Amino acid sequence: MEHITLLLAIVVVTALVFDFTNGFHDTANAMATTISTGALKPKTAVAMSAVLNLVGAFLSVEVAKTISGGIINENGLRTEVIFAALVGAILWNLLTWLVGLPSSSSHALFGGLIGAAVMSAGWSSINGGTVVTKVLLPAIAAPLVAGVAALLATKLTYRLNRKITDEAQLKSTAKGYRAGQIASAGLVSLAHGTNDAQKTMGIITLALVTGGVLAPGSNPPVWVIASAGIAIALGTYLGGWRIIRTMGSGLTDLRPPQGFAAQTSAATVILASSHLGFSLSTTQSCSGAVMGAGLGRKGGVVRWSTATRMFVAWGLTLPAAGLVGAGAEFLTKQGPWGVAVVAVLLVAGSGAIWLLSRRKPVDHTNVNATGDEPAGVVTTASRPSARRPPV
Amino acid sequence: MNIDWAALASVFGVSLVITVALVGLFTLGITGLAKQTATAQGGGGGVLARTGAYACFALCAAAVAYGIFLIVV
Numbered sequence: 444m445e446h447i448t449l450l451l452a453i454v455v456v457t458a459l460v461f462d463f464t465n466g467f468h469d470t471a472n473a474m475a476t477t478i479s480t481g482a483l484k485p486k487t488a489v490a491m492s493a494v495l496n497l498v499g500a501f502l503s504v505e506v507a508k509t510i511s512g513g514i515i516n517e518n519g520l521r522t523e524v525i526f527a528a529l530v531g532a533i534l535w536n537l538l539t540w541l542v543g544l545p546s547s548s549s550h551a552l553f554g555g556l557i558g559a560a561v562m563s564a565g566w567s568s569i570n571g572g573t574v575v576t577k578v579l580l581p582a583i584a585a586p587l588v589a590g591v592a593a594l595l596a597t598k599l600t601y602r603l604n605r606k607i608t609d610e611a612q613l614k615s616t617a618k619g620y621r622a623g624q625i626a627s628a629g630l631v632s633l634a635h636g637t638n639d640a641q642k643t644m645g646i647i648t649l650a651l652v653t654g655g656v657l658a659p660g661s662n663p664p665v666w667v668i669a670s671a672g673i674a675i676a677l678g679t680y681l682g683g684w685r686i687i688r689t690m691g692s693g694l695t696d697l698r699p700p701q702g703f704a705a706q707t708s709a710a711t712v713i714l715a716s717s718h719l720g721f722s723l724s725t726t727q728s729c730s731g732a733v734m735g736a737g738l739g740r741k742g743g744v745v746r747w748s749t750a751t752r753m754f755v756a757w758g759l760t761l762p763a764a765g766l767v768g769a770g771a772e773f774l775t776k777q778g779p780w781g782v783a784v785v786a787v788l789l790v791a792g793s794g795a796i797w798l799l800s801r802r803k804p805v806d807h808t809n810v811n812a813t814g815d816e817p818a819g820v821v822t823t824a825s826r827p828s829a830r831r832p833p834v
Numbered sequence: 835m836n837i838d839w840a841a842l843a844s845v846f847g848v849s850l851v852i853t854v855a856l857v858g859l860f861t862l863g864i865t866g867l868a869k870q871t872a873t874a875q876g877g878g879g880g881v882l883a884r885t886g887a888y889a890c891f892a893l894c895a896a897a898v899a900y901g902i903f904l905i906v907v
Contacts (some may be wrong), residue, residue: 596858711856
């Protein structure tokens, strides 16, 4: 009995760690463009996003009842499997953060779950069709939908404001665009808190159910809701500056009208998709919107080398997190010592990635400087304040 | 395997229309205000432009409110 409670405690802590990595991995979705166009100062942006994530976590009572969305069979799931899945997802999130690539935290979680479930119960525990409809197809659709919407919106806004040439008027419209962008980014943050914090709540609740602490079908206890909300808010406030840099200024150069169009497209796609029954990844929608907005401005350029690396990361998310999840599950199957080994490996792996990241730190002071990125075609203004308003 | 193409298509259509409409409205609003400021400086009235701009912003605000409503409910 004592062994079960210790295992449960480990799973709960690991789930909160995943929630935390989810927060700082996804700050970029809401705030990257806001920071790169200078609508908000970096620290202000992450603080605002963190608060909205926290609020979002408490907003909705409709908790993700099936966290895996039908991809794996949740009945008879062992607590260790959840632990192994979380380990895979956390390590993949940290690795993509290290290389500064935006990738879907949900897909990492799905990957970890799939890998761990296959190792635990064989391929029959996976619903292959659901993997295609819930992960693969949305991964292609999200950037296309958001990208096309942002592209057209950017073209439209440049067409409508083409008569604005006066310096004072340009300043006034740029200010307006930034204000609009803040509103869109706020919506994305709020939606993120509601969706992703609830995923963690669902996982912890599921773990408590599989561990026999809660009755099946229970709602998450208040401490679960509160701790999940706080973990994601803290992660968001810490800011995944590496990913923010890639999304805000690495993929393309965004000016205020483009930033506004991109963020509005992302917010619309996220809300529309989750309410029309075809869920699309927040990260992939935002990345697509940024690229669409980049292409929408005359003379705008998408750095396809960075975009390609990002696409590769998306393709690898599921198998990579799955492999780690499977490996972790293989160890936890061996008994309590296996769980201990996995926990030690997780801490060691996270520590190693963190140490690697310190060699070339990216934080709020240099988030907009695209120093090591081969710019290729366009010249990059290093600070948003130095950028000229749109012409 | 059952792909819900209809849902995907509606997400595509709705996202496209709403994004373009909102960005268009908002742009009309801020360009209207910018022009209005210019004409006011020149001595003209521009009440119509200002009213139009505020109407655009009100519609955008309504869309944001609806977005929050969708998140909460």
